[in-house]
Amino acid sequence: xxxxxxxxxxxxxxxxxxxxxxxxxxxxxxxxxxxxxxxxxxxxxxxxxxxxxxxxxxxxxxxxxxxxxxxxxxxxxxxxxxxxxxxxxxxxxxxxxxxxxxxxxxxxxxxxxxxxxxxxxxxxxxxxxxxxxxxxxxxxxxxxxxxxxxxxxxxxxxxxxxxxxxxxxxxxxxxxxxxxxxxxxxxxxxxxxxxxxxxxxxxxxxxxxxxxxxxxxxxxxxxxxxxxxxxxxxxxxxxxxxxxxxxxxxxxxxxxxxxxxxxx
Amino acid sequence: xxxxxxxxxxxxxxxxxxxxxxxxxxxxxxxxxxxxxxxxxxxxxxxxxxxxxxxxxxxxxxxxxxxxxxxxxxxxxxxxxxxxxxxxxxxxxxxxxxxxxxxxxxxxxxxxxxxxxxxxxxxxxxxxxxxxxxxxxxxxxxxxxxxxxxxxxxxxxxxxxxxxxxxxxxxxxxxxxxxxxxxxxxxxxxxxxxxxxxxxxxxxxxxxxxxxxxxxxxxxxxxxxxxxxxxxxxxxxxxxxxxxxxxxxxxxxxxxxxxxxxxxxxxxxxxxxxxxxxxxxxxxxxxxxxxxxxxxxxxxxxxxxxxxxxxxx
Numbered sequence: 279x280x281x282x283x284x285x286x287x288x289x290x291x292x293x294x295x296x297x298x299x300x301x302x303x304x305x306x307x308x309x310x311x312x313x314x315x316x317x318x319x320x321x322x323x324x325x326x327x328x329x330x331x332x333x334x335x336x337x338x339x340x341x342x343x344x345x346x347x348x349x350x351x352x353x354x355x356x357x358x359x360x361x362x363x364x365x366x367x368x369x370x371x372x373x374x375x376x377x378x379x380x381x382x383x384x385x386x387x388x389x390x391x392x393x394x395x396x397x398x399x400x401x402x403x404x405x406x407x408x409x410x411x412x413x414x415x416x417x418x419x420x421x422x423x424x425x426x427x428x429x430x431x432x433x434x435x436x437x438x439x440x441x442x443x444x445x446x447x448x449x450x451x452x453x454x455x456x457x458x459x460x461x462x463x464x465x466x467x468x469x470x471x472x473x474x475x476x477x478x479x480x481x482x483x484x485x486x487x488x489x490x491x492x493x494x495x496x497x498x499x500x501x502x503x504x505x506x507x508x509x510x511x512x513x514x515x516x517x518x519x520x521x522x523x524x525x526x527x528x529x530x531x532x533x534x535x536x537x538x539x540x541x542x
Numbered sequence: 543x544x545x546x547x548x549x550x551x552x553x554x555x556x557x558x559x560x561x562x563x564x565x566x567x568x569x570x571x572x573x574x575x576x577x578x579x580x581x582x583x584x585x586x587x588x589x590x591x592x593x594x595x596x597x598x599x600x601x602x603x604x605x606x607x608x609x610x611x612x613x614x615x616x617x618x619x620x621x622x623x624x625x626x627x628x629x630x631x632x633x634x635x636x637x638x639x640x641x642x643x644x645x646x647x648x649x650x651x652x653x654x655x656x657x658x659x660x661x662x663x664x665x666x667x668x669x670x671x672x673x674x675x676x677x678x679x680x681x682x683x684x685x686x687x688x689x690x691x692x693x694x695x696x697x698x699x700x701x702x703x704x705x706x707x708x709x710x711x712x713x714x715x716x717x718x719x720x721x722x723x724x725x726x727x728x729x730x731x732x733x734x735x736x737x738x739x740x741x742x743x744x745x746x747x748x749x750x751x752x753x754x755x756x757x758x759x760x761x762x763x764x765x766x767x768x769x770x771x772x773x774x775x776x777x778x779x780x781x782x783x784x785x786x787x788x789x790x791x792x793x794x795x796x797x798x799x800x801x802x803x804x805x806x807x808x809x810x811x812x813x814x815x816x817x818x819x820x821x822x823x824x825x826x827x828x829x830x831x832x833x834x835x836x837x838x839x840x841x842x843x844x845x846x847x848x849x850x851x852x853x854x855x
Contacts, residue, residue, distance in 0.1 A: 292600055292601060292631065293599055293710035294599060294601010294710075298735065324742060326735040329735055330735065404711045405630050405631060406683070406711065406713040406714060406715060407713055428633040428798065431636065432631050435678070453792070484761070487761075487764060488770075490734060491734050491769065491771065
């Protein structure tokens with residue numbers, strides 16, 4: 279039995295909802311709060327966390343090298359020079375996800391768990407081998423979704439595959455104007471459909487596109503609009519009793535409810 | 543057979559022979575004369591084009607592209623089937639608004655629990671458009687590659703276009719989605735992560751497979767500000783044959799939530815972009831137009847764009 283329950287998998291089922299962006303920014307926000315944080319890219323073959331963090335040129339060893347014993351954790355971890363306490367464990371790009379076993383990933387997670395305050399594992403999209411690898415060593419899950427029917431359906435599916443792990447929801451890319459006009463589900467609707475606690479709510483913001491392309495997570499800069507959102511998310515993850523900030527009012531959509539509630 | 547049963551099963555598109563006999567439908571869909579050869583119905587002659595819609599990265603718009611190109615091709619008179627290859631995380635049914643009509647799925651067909659006709663779901667609005675749903679409660683590795691390949695061949699004998707909606711990633715589900723396809727459409731967005739994954743996927747497709755590129759979710763004002771990659775940047779990196787550029791618009795979210803294709807939203811720029819891509823797939827020489835806000839870079843890029851080759855006509 280591991281001593282610390284500090285390994286979180288960031289997952290979603292559906293791709294492109296913001297797992298990597300959430301992992302990077304939540305990691306940055308935790309490090310800004312003084313925590314020692316390891317971010318693990320579990321998307322072997324399609325890695326991107328390195329790009330989002332702007333650390334792609336510094337990769338020497340990767341998580342497959344570590345899993346197979348070709349290097350020590352300290353050799354594979356890339357220390358972020360902008361922020362003390364933030365480290366990246368990159369994925370391999372040229373290997374297949376099947377090249378690492380669940381047991382190996384669990385060992386990687388356990389070794390990082392004892393060295394760091396928080397370990398965040400960025401899960402690949404889907405529910406195949408890469409997903410099983412990413413959740414193998416995780417104590418809890420952070421399920422990222424969007425207020426959109428396909429993303430919620432996939433989040434619901436994935437919640438059923440996480441075993442008895444605690445899972446909290448990040449509702450990403452919320453557009454308050456669309457919620458108001460009845461074209462988007464509200465955060466309350468999402469919480470009710472998925473039946474889990476909301477960890478954070480992130481409005482849709484074009485700043486994210488720029489920050490991804492530059493490899494500069496928005497949470498690094500306290501003047502950015504979204505920086506505060508990730509800071510609140512980080513503090514809630516650490517157990518502080520803060521509101522998750524619901525920027526939305528309610529709007530109920532019968533068809534979506536029928537689809538999403540009806541399938542369970 | 544009652545009309546109701548036909549509605550449920552999509553039997554109007556059941557076989558090429560039946561199609562030939564159904565003169566009303568033939569007029570409605572105007573099948574390509576080369577596409578159906580009734581004399582050779584046994585064994586079925588494979589004439590349709592099987593095209594996989596893939597991306598590597600998730601959430602770039604594969605399902606939206608599949609549903610909208612399928613709809614636009616059906617409107618152009620083609621017999622179209624859209625195949626959801628995302629076993630366990632299906633969504634094409636929801637995007638097309640057909641989730642209440644799904645009775646069986648592709649694994650049922652492969653495992654002979656039902657016939658292909660019993661699994662096909664016909665579109666509500668368009669007779670010549672059908673969906674082959676994926677199983678939701680099964681795993682991707684339960685679908686054998688050779689069975690998937692045979693299934694696609696069977697569909698090619700009945701439809702002019704077989705559009706396969708690939709799951710995200712490059713695991714078994716990806717291999718399954720590409721195994722029966724002869725052509726690929728790679729969807730990307732102008733973001734470094736999506737472009738990197740598209741590049742990786744292009745390298746995993748068979749070397750002789752024709753590949754087209756759709757750049758989805760372009761936001762002209764961000765490109766203008768210099769915070770989004772432009773089309774030229776994307777093409778420089780990927781070196782693929784561009785078949786269309788689709789602007790980002792909240793019409794797509796609205797359409798997805800309503801279960802109606804964005805091509806049906808009057809005045810939607812996104813919908814118009816999909817219709818133009820469908821025309822290019824049919825070999826028409828439709829120039830790739832400027833987006834809503836014409837910008838200096840876009841005018842410059844337009845002149846240097848390689849227009850897509852005509853494939854069939």
